[in-house]
Amino acid sequence: MNEIDEHFRGNDEQPTVNSRFICTANHGFAPYAQEELRRLFGSVKSTVLVAGEVLLVTLPDETISAVDQIKAHAPMFLRHLFPVQFQEEGSSVEAALSRLASFVMNRSELQGQILSVQVRKTNDSHWEESAGALKQAIMDKLADAAFDFAVRGADFVLSLFVAKDFWYAGISRADDNLSDWSGGAVRFQKEEGQVSRAKFKLLEAEAAFGIDFTVFRKALDIGAAPGGWTSFLLERGLQVTAVDPARMDSSVLQSPRLTFLRKNAGEVKFRDSEFDVLVCDMSWSPKQMAKLVTGLLYSLARGGSAIVTVKLMHKKPLALIQDVISSFEQAGMQVQQAKQLFHNRDEITLYMIKYS
Ligand SMILES: C[S@@+](CC[C@H](N)C(=O)[O-])C[C@H]1O[C@@H](n2cnc3c(N)ncnc32)[C@H](O)[C@@H]1O
Incomplete structure (x- = not known):
C-alpha cells in the first residue's frame, strides 16, 4: 500500500x-x-x-x-x-x-x-x-x-x-x-562546566514559550540548588535571588548579581513587587509547592512572569494539574501555557503571567 x-x-x-x-x-x-x-x-x-x-x-x-x-x-x-x-x-x-x-x-x-x-x-x-x-x-x-x-x-x-x-x-x-x-x-549541547542538566528545562521553556528573559531585571529562583536555572538567569543579564536549603555550585556563587538565601522557601520574606520574574523547580509535592509559591506571589510585580515545574507524583496527573492551575488562578495568575517539555521527566512546566 x-x-x-x-x-x-x-x-x-x-x-x-x-x-x-x-x-x-x-x-x-x-x-x-x-x-x-x-x-x-x-x-x-x-x-x-x-x-x-x-x-x-x-x-x-x-x-x-x-x-x-x-x-x-x-x-x-x-x-x-x-x-x-x-x-x-x-x-x-x-x-x-x-x-x-x-x-x-x-x-x-x-x-x-x-x-x-x-x-x-x-x-x-x-x-x-x-x-x-x-x-x-x-x-x-x-x-x-x-x-x-x-x-x-x-x-x-x-x-x-x-x-x-x-x-x-x-x-x-x-x-x-x-x-x-x-x-x-529537543537537543541542547552540554556546556563545559554546566552546573546541572536541569538548565535544559529552562532553555527549552525559553524556546517553547517564546519568552525573552533579557527584558526582565530581577528574578526569584525558588528551589535553586545546585544552580542550573540561576546560571541561566545570570547569563541572560538578570539580578537573581536564589532560595534553597541545599548548597549552590561554587561557580554560580561567584556572581556579584546573585543573592543566595540558604533557606526553606517557607522562611523567606521579600518586598512587595520586588521581582519581575519568578521561577520554581522545587522538588516537592505539587500541592505544597503551589501553596509555598502562591504565598510568595506578593513579591512578583503585576505583569511579571512565572515559570514553574509541577511534579506529577500522582496517579491522576490531569486532575492534579487542574488543581494546581486553579490554585495559581485564584492567586491572580493567568496560565499562558502548560506543557510537558522534552526535558521534563515526571513533571510539566507552567508558564504564567500575574494579572492582579
Ligand atoms: C530539581 S532541584 C532544582 C534544580 C535547579 N533548578 C537547577 O537548575 O539546578 C530541586 C531543589 O528544590 C529544593 N527544595 C525542595 N524543597 C524546598 C523548599 N521547601 N524550599 C526551597 N527549596 C526546596 C531542593 O533542595 C533541590 O535543591
Missing part, C-alpha cells in the same frame, strides 16, 4: 473523513496524549508503536482541520505529531526506499523549497542501521529532486517512522508538527 486515501465510506455509506498521525509523548505519557485527543475529537483509534511513547492515531477529521484544532488547544502531553500520507508494509528495504522517494518526488508543492528529513525507528525495525544512516539513504535517493535540504528552518519536513517492516511517512510544515525537532526531542 502506498499513499493513503483519507476519504472512505463507513458502514452507513455516509462519506467519512479520517486522518492518521504518528503521535509522540514523553516516555510513559502517551496515554495522556491520547486522552487529550479523545477530549478534543471524541473518538480516537490508536495503535501502540512504542509502548507509552509513540502511537499511530486515527482522528475523525481531515488532516488540516485536525491539526488546526490540536494547535488551537496547545496539548500538554502530545509532544509531536506528523500526518501519515504514505505507508509501506512488508516490503524489502530497497523497495520501501524507492516507493518513499517517488512519493516525495511527486509532491509538486516541494519544488524549489527546502526540506528537512526526520527519521525515527524502533529497535526491532528491519532497517538495521541507525536512523541517521536511513536519513542519509533517503537523501541520496532524492539527490536529483528540485529541492534543497536543511536540518532546521526548512519549509517542509519529511517525517518517517519505521516500526518493524512498517514505514509511515508524511510531509508537513514544521509548525504543524508542534515541534521542528524530530519527534519533538
Whole structure:
C-alpha cells in the first residue's frame, strides 16, 4: 500500500473523513496524549508503536482541520505529531526506499523549497542501521529532486517512522508538527562546566514559550540548588535571588548579581513587587509547592512572569494539574501555557503571567 486515501465510506455509506498521525509523548505519557485527543475529537483509534511513547492515531477529521484544532488547544502531553500520507508494509528495504522517494518526488508543492528529513525507528525495525544512516539513504535517493535540504528552518519536513517492516511517512510544515525537532526531542549541547542538566528545562521553556528573559531585571529562583536555572538567569543579564536549603555550585556563587538565601522557601520574606520574574523547580509535592509559591506571589510585580515545574507524583496527573492551575488562578495568575517539555521527566512546566 502506498499513499493513503483519507476519504472512505463507513458502514452507513455516509462519506467519512479520517486522518492518521504518528503521535509522540514523553516516555510513559502517551496515554495522556491520547486522552487529550479523545477530549478534543471524541473518538480516537490508536495503535501502540512504542509502548507509552509513540502511537499511530486515527482522528475523525481531515488532516488540516485536525491539526488546526490540536494547535488551537496547545496539548500538554502530545509532544509531536506528523500526518501519515504514505505507508509501506512488508516490503524489502530497497523497495520501501524507492516507493518513499517517488512519493516525495511527486509532491509538486516541494519544488524549489527546502526540506528537512526526520527519521525515527524502533529497535526491532528491519532497517538495521541507525536512523541517521536511513536519513542519509533517503537523501541520496532524492539527490536529483528540485529541492534543497536543511536540518532546521526548512519549509517542509519529511517525517518517517519505521516500526518493524512498517514505514509511515508524511510531509508537513514544521509548525504543524508542534515541534521542528524530530519527534519533538529537543537537543541542547552540554556546556563545559554546566552546573546541572536541569538548565535544559529552562532553555527549552525559553524556546517553547517564546519568552525573552533579557527584558526582565530581577528574578526569584525558588528551589535553586545546585544552580542550573540561576546560571541561566545570570547569563541572560538578570539580578537573581536564589532560595534553597541545599548548597549552590561554587561557580554560580561567584556572581556579584546573585543573592543566595540558604533557606526553606517557607522562611523567606521579600518586598512587595520586588521581582519581575519568578521561577520554581522545587522538588516537592505539587500541592505544597503551589501553596509555598502562591504565598510568595506578593513579591512578583503585576505583569511579571512565572515559570514553574509541577511534579506529577500522582496517579491522576490531569486532575492534579487542574488543581494546581486553579490554585495559581485564584492567586491572580493567568496560565499562558502548560506543557510537558522534552526535558521534563515526571513533571510539566507552567508558564504564567500575574494579572492582579
Ligand atoms: C530539581 S532541584 C532544582 C534544580 C535547579 N533548578 C537547577 O537548575 O539546578 C530541586 C531543589 O528544590 C529544593 N527544595 C525542595 N524543597 C524546598 C523548599 N521547601 N524550599 C526551597 N527549596 C526546596 C531542593 O533542595 C533541590 O535543591
